[in-house]
Structures are given as structure tokens and as C-alpha cells.
Amino acid sequence: MSISYDRGQIEDFGRWQEFAPGMWAWLLHKFTGWVLAGYLLIHIAVLSTFIYADPAAAPDDLYTRTLQGLESLLIVRIGELGLVAAAAYHTLNGIRLMLMDIGIGYNYQREGFYLSLWLTAIAVIASVPIALGGI
């Protein structure tokens, strides 16, 4: 059974300085989850241009033009870096939560959260050359 906790109004941003690491871990996990779920919708929508593309027109078809057109925009590349950050954090913090489910790392939750943040930062920095390549 899931358990609901009274966390007060998180919408009250004035409280952010009172947040413990556990609150930030929870908040970031929810936020990155929403981002990734939203991206799934966008991803399917963009790739769906394939259905309406004319293979005879390749490489000037709708699908290729859409993908390469989007990839030529700096804002899209920066967005992809944000996506890497969201995916990396959600994955690493998710692993931490699943390990806790089986009783591993229960006494090192704070350290696990900080490790997730550090590894996310490394993943994003390592992705910069790939994300900005060929633009």
C-alpha cells in the first residue's frame, strides 16, 4: 500500500530553504518524471512524421527534414541536455529507491541522493560534446 504523508504545501516556494535533502530528492524525482512522461508524447509525435513521409522524396522527405531541422536548432540541443539530466537523475535516484525497497542503503539515503546528483552532473558534462556536435 502507498502511504500519503502530510508534506504541507510544497507550492509555497517560500519554504524552499526549509527543505531537507529528502524533500529535494522527492521533488526532483517527481519533476523529472513529469518531464520524461511529457517527452514520451513529444517523441512519438515527432517520429510520427514518418507515417506521412514520402520515401521517394528522400533525403528531402518530411521525416528527415523534421528530425534534421529540429537537430539544427541550438535550443533543441540544449533541451536534449536537459533531457539527459532528467533521465540520468530519475534513473539514479530510482535505483536508490529500489535498493531501499530491498533494504540496501537505508542508512545512507542522504549520501545516495548526493551521489545521484554528482553522477547526473558528470553524465550531463560528458554529453555536452555529443549534444552540441555537428551544429
Added chain:
Amino acid sequence: MSQSRPRTVNTQGISWLLHRLSATFLIVALFGHLLQQHVLNHAYEIELADSAIRMADIGYFAFIVVFLLAASFHGLNGVYQATIGEGMSGRRKQVIRWSLTLIGVVIVVQGMRLALAMGGYI
């Protein structure tokens, strides 16, 4: 208060288990997908023929179908669990539940339609 239908299984437990199972699959699948599409290949060089050839491989097609199902379930169940965690209940909870189910059906149907078209199966 309406009486809930008796259940032989704890669906909350199944939902919890499926969320973890789909998460475990997605960790591996997402890493492989990003490695293939962004490191070994470059997204800005993708052309229609590349995607079609890749999806025509039945193994890759099967992987993408499982990936689609796992990502859709994990994403929408995560959103649903978040609304429960925020104290959503009663009619509003039911509206959220069925709205997310509808969104999930649309994503899976469109994703399947796309994968089948891309692989030349339809």
C-alpha cells in the same frame, strides 16, 4: 461512500511491482537506446531509410514494442501515483485514472502504428 468490488489480488501491489519491473527494464533499454542513437550514431544525421532498415529487423521491432509498453506504463502510472500521493481521491481520482488510461491507449496505439509503418509491416 460506494462499496468497492471485492478483489482476489491486491492491485496496488501489482501496480507497485510492475512499476519496479518496468523501471528495471527501462534502465537497461534507455541506456542502450541513448548509446545507439546518440553516441554510436548521431541524431542529427538520422534519415528515413536508416530508421526503416533498423525497424525492419524483427528483434529491434520487438525491443521497441516492449520499450513502448514499459515506458508508457511507467510514465503514466508514475503520474497517477503522484496524484494519489498529493491526496487526490474520490471522483477526481477516477477522472485522473481514466484520463491517464486513455492517454496511455493513444500513446501505445500511435506508437505501434508508427513502429509497424516504419518497419514496413503495414
